[in-house]
Amino acid sequence: MRIHIASDHAGFEFKAALSEHLTGRGHEVIDHGAFVYDPQDDYPAFCLACGEAVVADAGSLGVVLGGSGNGEQIAANKVDGVRAALAWSVETAQLARQHNNANVVALGGRMHSLDRGLEIIDAFIAEPFSGDERHTRRIAQLADYELRAHDGLGAAQAPAPAAPQDPADSQD
Numbered sequence: 001m002r003i004h005i006a007s008d009h010a011g012f013e014f015k016a017a018l019s020e021h022l023t024g025r026g027h028e029v030i031d032h033g034a035f036v037y038d039p040q041d042d043y044p045a046f047c048l049a050c051g052e053a054v055v056a057d058a059g060s061l062g063v064v065l066g067g068s069g070n071g072e073q074i075a076a077n078k079v080d081g082v083r084a085a086l087a088w089s090v091e092t093a094q095l096a097r098q099h100n101n102a103n104v105v106a107l108g109g110r111m112h113s114l115d116r117g118l119e120i121i122d123a124f125i126a127e128p129f130s131g132d133e134r135h136t137r138r139i140a141q142l143a144d145y146e147l148r149a150h151d152g153l154g155a156a157q158a159p160a161p162a163a164p165q166d167p168a169d170s171q172d
């Protein structure tokens with residue numbers, strides 16, 4: 001699989017190790033920076049480039065790395081078509097694929113040992129989307145919002161809550 005990766009300085013070392021790890025497992029890795037260690041660099045440009053590359057490359061996945069992964073996830077999610085999940089365990093990584101069909105995973109390089117972080121990313125890559133109707137429906141609602149936002153329409157109206165049932169009306 002082709003895997004697009006990016007990090008700022010806080011995930012820089014992890015990114016180098018991840019690139020080697022994934023290449024060793026037969027993946028094609030495309031690095032979107034940072035390309036040099038600069039303790040003052042900023043994550044948005046790297047993560048936006050990674051997100052754009054994933055959206056343009058059907059079937060690929062992305063990994064964005066930082067200190068916590070929070071800002072990296074936020075940045076990647078600014079790209080239309082990106083569904084970036086912050087994974088902090090093997091289970092959250094698997095659920096990001098199974099339920100959310102996430103195409104980008106964010107990870108905090110300062111939050112995990114290298115071995116644990118690699119395990120989380122491996123779990124994300126290995127897990128397929130379930131394709132369950134309820135998850136597909138929810139993802140489609142988010143894609144619909146992206147389209148509406150571009151047209152200046154904003155969020156569609158949330159469904160009205162069901163009226164409370166009068167027990168006297170019950171036939172049972």
Ligand SMILES: O=C(CO)[C@H](O)[C@H](O)COP(=O)(O)O
Nearest residue numbers: 010066067068069070071072
């Ligand atoms: O995780 C991050 C964003 O969510 C960054 O990697 C983190 O904020 C960088 O911190 P510093 O500039 O203090 O090294």
